Every structure is written in structure tokens, then in C-alpha cells.
Amino acid sequence: xxxxLRKHLTFLTSFWNKIHPSHLPSNCSLGFFDPExxxxxxxxxxxxxxxxxxLVSVLYxxxxxxxxxxxxxxxxxxxIIKEDGEYVLARRLSGExxxxxxxxNYVAKIDRETASSNWYFSGITRNEAQLLLVSPPNCHGSFLxxxxxxxxxxxxxxxxxxxxxNHFRICKGPSGSLCIQQGHTFPSLEELxxxxxxxxxxxxxxxxxxxxxKRTPEKDEWERPRSEFMLRRKLGEGYFGEVWEGVWKNTxxxxxxxxxxxxxRAEDFTKEIQxxxxxxxxxxxxxxxxxxxxxxxxxxxxxxxxxxxxSYLSSAEGKELRTVCLIDITCQVADGMTYLEExxxxxxxxxxxxxxxxxxxxxxxxxFGLARILKDDVYSTRGDTKIPVKWTAPEAANYRTYSSxxxxxxxxxxxxxxxxxxxxPYEGMTNQETIQQITQGYRLPRPVTCxxxxxxxxxxxxxxxxxxxxxxxxxxxxxxxxxxRLQHSLS
Numbered sequence: 238x239x240x241x242l243r244k245h246l247t248f249l250t251s252f253w254n255k256i257h258p259s260h261l262p263s264n265c266s267l268g269f270f271d272p273e274x275x276x277x278x279x280x281x282x283x284x285x286x287x288x289x290x291x292l293v294s295v296l297y298x299x300x301x302x303x304x305x306x307x308x309x310x311x312x313x314x315x316x317i318i319k320e321d322g323e324y325v326l327a328r329r330l331s332g333e334x335x336x337x338x339x340x341x342n343y344v345a346k347i348d349r350e351t352a353s354s355n356w357y358f359s360g361i362t363r364n365e366a367q368l369l370l371v372s373p374p375n376c377h378g379s380f381l382x383x384x385x386x387x388x389x390x391x392x393x394x395x396x397x398x399x400x401x402x403n404h405f406r407i408c409k410g411p412s413g414s415l416c417i418q419q420g421h422t423f424p425s426l427e428e429l430x431x432x433x434x435x436x437x438x439x440x441x442x443x444x445x446x447x448x449x450x451k452r453t454p455e456k457d458e459w460e461r462p463r464s465e466f467m468l469r470r471k472l473g474e475g476y477f478g479e480v481w482e483g484v485w486k487n488t489x490x491x492x493x494x495x496x497x498x499x500x501x502r503a504e505d506f507t508k509e510i511q512x513x514x515x516x517x518x519x520x521x522x523x524x525x526x527x528x529x530x531x532x533x534x535x536x537x538x539x540x541x542x543x544x545x546x547x548s549y550l551s552s553a554e555g556k557e558l559r560t561v562c563l564i565d566i567t568c569q570v571a572d573g574m575t576y577l578e579e580x581x582x583x584x585x586x587x588x589x590x591x592x593x594x595x596x597x598x599x600x601x602x603x604x605f606g607l608a609r610i611l612k613d614d615v616y617s618t619r620g621d622t623k624i625p626v627k628w629t630a631p632e633a634a635n636y637r638t639y640s641s642x643x644x645x646x647x648x649x650x651x652x653x654x655x656x657x658x659x660x661x662p663y664e665g666m667t668n669q670e671t672i673q674q675i676t677q678g679y680r681l682p683r684p685v686t687c688x689x690x691x692x693x694x695x696x697x698x699x700x701x702x703x704x705x706x707x708x709x710x711x712x713x714x715x716x717x718x719x720x721x722r723l724q725h726s727l728s
């Protein structure tokens with residue numbers, strides 16, 4: 238390889254002599270080169286007229302594996318000096334001046350028009366475009382053009398229409414013409430945008446002003462590359478995506494929640510992830526890491542070996558639990574919910590399926606706050622779809638009014654699940670029938686294994702007026718008192 242490069246890329250002779258001085262004649266001096274330096278900058282400075290075959294944008298991160306390769310990051314701008322099979326010899330145009338080989342399929346050609354336009358955002362994903370467009374000072378009518386993720390070399394137009402982000406594929410024809418719709422082709426992106434600014438009703442999205450750029454926030458210690466995690470075994474699937482058992486850096490067992498960006502409200506994602514990072518309590522599932530750059534999104538947490546509480550209670554081991562153990566479970570959940578209540582965080586989907594069980598019957602709350610990320614229509618009460626209407630307080634189901642008091646209602650349903658060993662509430666009823674029955678005053682009956690004082694607590698949780706429901710602090714104290722009395726009687 239070295240001899241080939243020496244023969245065909247003679248302009249790199251000084252570079253190779255620097256790396257392999259053994260090829261130099263014994264009386265040859267290294268001249269101005271620092272023997273310890275590894276940058277290509279001296280070569281670039283001494284050859285300022287290197288030809289620019291084309292301007293390209295980097296599609297994927299690439300780490301150099303040798304001195305002849307160039308490390309690049311997605312979004313970098315490069316000038317192609319030479320095409321060589323599956324690789325291109327490229328010169329970096331920003332940051333530290335350097336050149337080297339990069340895989341040809343890691344770059345896509347761009348033209349001078351896009352490089353100098355304030356509406357062109359190179360190297361950003363669909364989700365990153367959404368986050369930019371919904372962030373202040375951008376507003377209704379803000380737009381940008383980005384590289385297509387699915388079709389390298391083509392583009393996508395992203396437009397903010399009030400609170401919704403619309404994405405349009407910009408196809409490129411054989412002659413280089415561009416179009417969003419058949420019959421409307423344009424020689425350049427500038428002319429395409431000019432047409433749709435005037436005729437915005439064709440795509441039902443007004444193009445009022447280019448998206449305003451902002452500095453990309455620095456990655457914090459929670460953000461980790463997806464390559465550090467390996468998915469091993471699918472544990473389940475729910476409203477928030479798939480849950481997998483995995484391993485972090487080939488050593489630490491973890492649970493990985495895999496979420497699709499298409500099912501999320503982008504403007505809420507960042508806020509809720511920050512909530513997850515800031516909340517710390519012994520009865521909340523511990524967050525380890527987040528992979529939010531690109532798709533799919535990973536939320537990485539500690540692994541609870543016995544799975545979710547609903548499945549555990551209905552298992553052979555769960556059905557053997559005595560009443561004192563069941564009350565212990567409810568106390569642990571009340572403890573974690575008291576902390577969330579104090580932090581003014583609303584869970585929105587408190588249920589046995591979102592309580593995870595570990596060894597020694599340790600229980601922890603999961604998925605707190607993630608319901609805000611989902612699109613509004615996921616929580617519709619129409620039809621008998623798989624939504625948590627049967628766990629949701631009437632004011633939340635009917636009017637989207639969520640609060641700690643609506644979580645208290647859900648906690649009452651969770652009590653019912655625990656004392657029926659995982660039985661589904663309102664079994665046999667559709668979501669619509671459930672809402673109608675609750676509105677008419679119907680309440681779930683007392684489970685056989687449930688004492689009258691605990692059932693009385695359930696009924697308090699299901700008070701029509703949210704203000705009449707107890708706080709989680711009250712619930713925790715009441716249930717701990719019942720637990721201590723029962724423990725004392727058994728001893």
C-alpha cells in the first residue's frame with residue numbers, strides 16, 4: 238500500500254518521508270518537519286493550490302485507523318482531492334487543517350449554493366431538525382433544508398406549521414433537477430424554495446423564514462454513543478417502545494428502552510429527559526445513560542431481574558406472596574410517589590406494568606413523566622385500543638388535566654392490581670364503557686384478599702373531586718401503619 242501511494246501520489250512524498258524516515262538517504266535532512274509532529278498542516282501550507290474536485294459533506298463519523306486516513310465527524314465539510322476506488326483523498330475545510338483518506342460512501346457531494354445558504358443545515362438528523370424548529374426563537378413558518386438520511390445525495394425540507402413539523406422529500410432527477418412533487422421540477426434549491434414560498438398552499442406549510450441556528454448543546458455525562466450498548470433479549474413492548482435486556486461495554490447488565498422518534502412530541506423530549514436525570518430516589522428506577530443523537534433513542538436504566546409487577550404478581554412465585562408482602566409492595570410505591578409529588582413531577586401512567594421488581598421483592602417506579610413525550614392522540618378514549626384509560630382519572634381522561642391527584646387515582650387502581658395478583662381492572666369493559674360507568678358512580682369491588690381498611694383507602698383514591706383524594710404522603714403513612722400492625726401481629 239505504501240509503495241503504491243508513493244508511486245501514484247507523489248505530492249505526498251514529504252509526508253511519507255516524515256512518517257518513514259528510513260526511506261530517506263543517509264545524508265538527507267528532515268528540514269522544517271518536527272520529528273514528533275503528526276499533523277498534515279506543513280504539507281497543506283506548502284501546497285496551497287491543491288485542486289478542489291468537489292465539495293462534500295460527511296454523512297457519518299469516521300475514525301482514522303492509520304496515518305494515511307482522516308478522522309471526520311458528521312457534518313464536516315471536505316474538499317475532494319482525488320477519488321481512489323472505495324476511498325477518497327480529502328482535505329478538511331474547517332477546524333484543524335489536515336487531509337487523508339475517507340470511505341467514499343461516508344460523504345455526499347454538495348454544491349456551493351447550499352454551502353453558503355442560511356436555510357441549509359448540513360449533517361443534522363430528522364429529530365435534530367425538529368428540535369431546532371420547535372426551539373425559540375423559531376416559530377410558525379420556520380424552515381430548513383437538510384441532507385436526506387434515507388437517500389444520500391438528496392435533500393429533505395422541514396417546515397414548522399404551528400406546533401407540528403412537516404418533512405418533505407426533495408428528489409433529484411437524472412439531470413440534477415429537483416422536485417417535491419411530480420410536474421414541479423427546479424434546477425436549484427433556491428428556485429424550489431422561491432416557488433413554494435409563494436405557492437405554499439400546495440404543500441400546506443407556509444415558508445416564512447429560515448430556521449435560526451443555535452449552538453448545539455454540549456453532550457453531558459449522560460449522553461453515550463449507541464455503540465457502547467448491545468441488545469441481548471427483548472423483555473416486552475409498551476406505550477413507550479420496546480424494552481430490552483442488554484449489556485453496557487460488554488460488562489454491566491442494563492435495561493434499554495428503545496423509542497421511536499415518530500411516536501414522540503419532540504418539544505417535550507428534552508424536558509422529560511432532564512427530569513429523568515435530576516430525579517434520584519431509592520424507589521425510582523436508576524437512569525444510567527441516554528442515547529439521543531440519531532435513531533432509535535435509547536433510555537438505559539438499571540436492570541430489575543424479575544420484570545414488571547403485573548407479570549410478576551400473576552406468575553407462580555407472585556401468587557405465593559402473603560398479604561404482608563403485598564402491603565410492603567404498596568408501601569414502596571407510595572414512598573417513591575411521595576418523592577415525585579414533592580418534586581412536582583406527575584407520572585401520568587402509574588400502573589403495575591410500570592413498577593419493576595428485583596431480588597428480595599425490591600420494587601421501583603419506572604417510566605415516570607414519559608407520557609408527556611407521546612403524541613396527544615395516543616391517549617384518546619375512543620374505541621377499545623391499548624391505552625391506559627382504565628388507570629386514568631376521569632379529569633385526565635376527559636380533559637387532559639393531569640396532576641399528582643390524578644396519579645393518586647391511578648395508585649388506587651394499582652392497589653386493586655396488587656390485591657388481585659395482577660388482574661386487569663374493569664375486566665370485560667371497553668374504555669368507553671369504563672368512562673361511562675365511572676362517571677355514573679361505579680367503583681371496582683373489594684378484592685377477596687383485601688382488608689376493609691385498605692379497600693377504604695382505594696375508594697378515597699377514587700374520589701370524584703381531585704381535592705378530596707389523599708396525598709401520597711398521607712397514603713404512605715397510612716399504609717406503613719397498616720404494614721407495621723400486621724407485621725407485629727404475625728410476630
